[in-house]
Amino acid sequence: MEIYQIPLVLLLTILSANAQTSSDETLAVVNDYLLPTSVVPIHYDIKLIPYLDDDNFTFDGEVNIKVRAEEVTDVITLHQNDTIIEESTVTVTDLMTNINLIIVNQTYEALYHFYRLHLEENLQVGREYEINIKYKGYLRDDMQGLFKSSYTTSDGETRWLAATHFQPCRARRAFPSFDEPALKATFRVSIARTANRHALSNMPVVNMTGPDPDNGGYIWDHFKETPMPLSTYLMAFIVSDFTNLTTDNYLSLWQRQEAISQAEYSASISLPLLRALEDYTDLHFFLPKMDEVAVPDYQSGATEQWGLVTYRQSRTGHFHMSSLVRPQLDSYCEDCGPTVLRPCSNRVFLDCFKSVVQKSWSRQSSMVGIQS
Numbered sequence: 001m002e003i004y005q006i007p008l009v010l011l012l013t014i015l016s017a018n019a020q021t022s023s024d025e026t027l028a029v030v031n032d033y034l035l036p037t038s039v040v041p042i043h044y045d046i047k048l049i050p051y052l053d054d055d056n057f058t059f060d061g062e063v064n065i066k067v068r069a070e071e072v073t074d075v076i077t078l079h080q081n082d083t084i085i086e087e088s089t090v091t092v093t094d095l096m097t098n099i100n101l102i103i104v105n106q107t108y109e110a111l112y113h114f115y116r117l118h119l120e121e122n123l124q125v126g127r128e129y130e131i132n133i134k135y136k137g138y139l140r141d142d143m144q145g146l147f148k149s150s151y152t153t154s155d156g157e158t159r160w161l162a163a164t165h166f167q168p169c170r171a172r173r174a175f176p177s178f179d180e181p182a183l184k185a186t187f188r189v190s191i192a193r194t195a196n197r198h199a200l201s202n203m204p205v206v207n208m209t210g211p212d213p214d215n216g217g218y219i220w221d222h223f224k225e226t227p228m229p230l231s232t233y234l235m236a237f238i239v240s241d242f243t244n245l246t247t248d249n250y251l252s253l254w255q256r257q258e259a260i261s262q263a264e265y266s267a268s269i270s271l272p273l274l275r276a277l278e279d280y281t282d283l284h285f286f287l288p289k290m291d292e293v294a295v296p297d298y299q300s301g302a303t304e305q306w307g308l309v310t311y312r313q314s315r316t317g318h319f320h321m322s323s324l325v326r327p328q329l330d331s332y333c334e335d336c337g338p339t340v341l342r343p344c345s346n347r348v349f350l351d352c353f354k355s356v357v358q359k360s361w362s363r364q365s366s367m368v369g370i371q372s
């Protein structure tokens with residue numbers, strides 16, 4: 001499990017090594033990295049087109065962020081890193097009057113990844129506004145933010161995919177955002193893909209549009225809105241040509257075609273394990289679907305995003321199934337195999353469950369107990 005490390009290594013170093021530095025000073029450094037609290041996000045509509053063909057590894061994006069003013073201010077500050085914002089298209093609309101505010105200038109402070117919109121007039125406290133930003137970016141090579149990855153078929157053909165890794169603070173590399181875990185909002189995502197691929201996000205697809213003959217035959221997948229506000233780092237998107245093994249129309253494992261048999265065991269055990277954990281914790285896992293995707297060369301062993309777990313394809317570790325959940329598991333799965341050794345994807349799955357239920361648990365150790 002990764003933790004959110006806000007101003008990166010620097011801050012952690014200050015916090016851990018400099019116990020004698022005055023706490024006021026430390027706090028001041030931390031605060032420099034935090035967004036002002038004068039404007040908070042409520043909802044994001046995100047549209048992304050990752051290009052994976054013809055050696056054009058870029059993406060086009062558009063984000064519509066509904067925000068609320070909490071204090072009088074004439075500056076809206078959000079996070080951005082390594083995206084190219086089309087300045088002339090940025091708008092801020094007052095949702096009460098439907099009038100676009102005049103943007104005096106747009107500035108960027110690289111150290112803090114702060115993108116500032118300076119407005120001609122103040123925002124009204126309590127009023128809602130909508131920020132629209134069109135931007136471009138490069139699919140990264142470093143497995144951070146929105147990145148490209150590939151695998152080779154047995155015929156020697158290279159197949160490309162696009163995936164995300166936003167923990168701890170890299171959502172800002174895929175879409176301009178209020179990229180701090182406390183600034184939660186609801187999300188609605190649309191992703192365009194070619195017909196030979198599919199797109200996944202945290203939520204299921206509600207509908208599709210296209211193929212659009214004017215736009216390379218791209219098809220838009222529109223995903224359902226998240227049922228509750230989430231932190232930006234919990235968002236995830238993947239576009240690939242993987243195939244799936246789906247259980248009960250609910251839980252899907254995704255893997256490249258030639259390796260899909262590797263997912264069979266996980267596919268057979270994941271849903272029984274989920275039900276067993278629900279029984280043990282007496283908590284209902286309310287997400288509308290769950291996808292687990294094996295990404296080649298994934299940076300972490302695994303990341304438990306809401307409804308979409310990604311893990312490194314080569315990861316083959318085992319973990320010990322706790323005897324705590326074993327009786328519940330047996331009631332869902334007569335032939336679940338050996339008592340203790342489980343493939344990694346199920347560890348990942350536990351992590352995901354943990355990330356969803358943790359807030360309602362007083363002690364994380366209870367969950368750690370199940371895992372060990």
Ligand SMILES: *[C@@H]1O[C@H](CO)[C@@H](O)[C@H](O)[C@H]1NC(C)=O
Nearest residue numbers: 051055056057058060215216
């Ligand atoms: C990539 O493709 C898109 C859509 O066709 C196009 O708008 C963009 O300019 C291309 N970028 C590069 C670097 O070729």
Ligand SMILES: *[C@@H]1O[C@H](CO)[C@@H](O)[C@H](O)[C@H]1NC(C)=O
Nearest residue numbers: 074104105106107118119120
């Ligand atoms: C942007 O506008 C603000 C408010 O008018 C002003 O204080 C600031 O100097 C301007 N910055 C630049 C780089 O023009």
Ligand SMILES: *[C@@H]1O[C@H](CO)[C@@H](O)[C@H](O)[C@H]1NC(C)=O
Nearest residue numbers: 080081082083109110111113
């Ligand atoms: C994006 O963030 C990285 C890490 O902080 C930094 O090295 C890079 O310069 C940033 N890019 C821009 C355009 O600010």
Ligand SMILES: *[C@@H]1O[C@H](CO)[C@@H](O)[C@H](O)[C@H]1NC(C)=O
Nearest residue numbers: 206207208209222223224225
């Ligand atoms: C797709 O679904 C969304 C959300 O339910 C809806 O707003 C939109 O109109 C739908 N689009 C089409 C083309 O059906």
Ligand SMILES: *[C@@H]1O[C@H](CO)[C@@H](O)[C@H](O)[C@H]1NC(C)=O
Nearest residue numbers: 198243244245246249252289
């Ligand atoms: C998984 O594959 C089956 C066909 O094998 C398909 O019917 C189903 O829609 C797929 N599930 C998803 C979530 O795409």
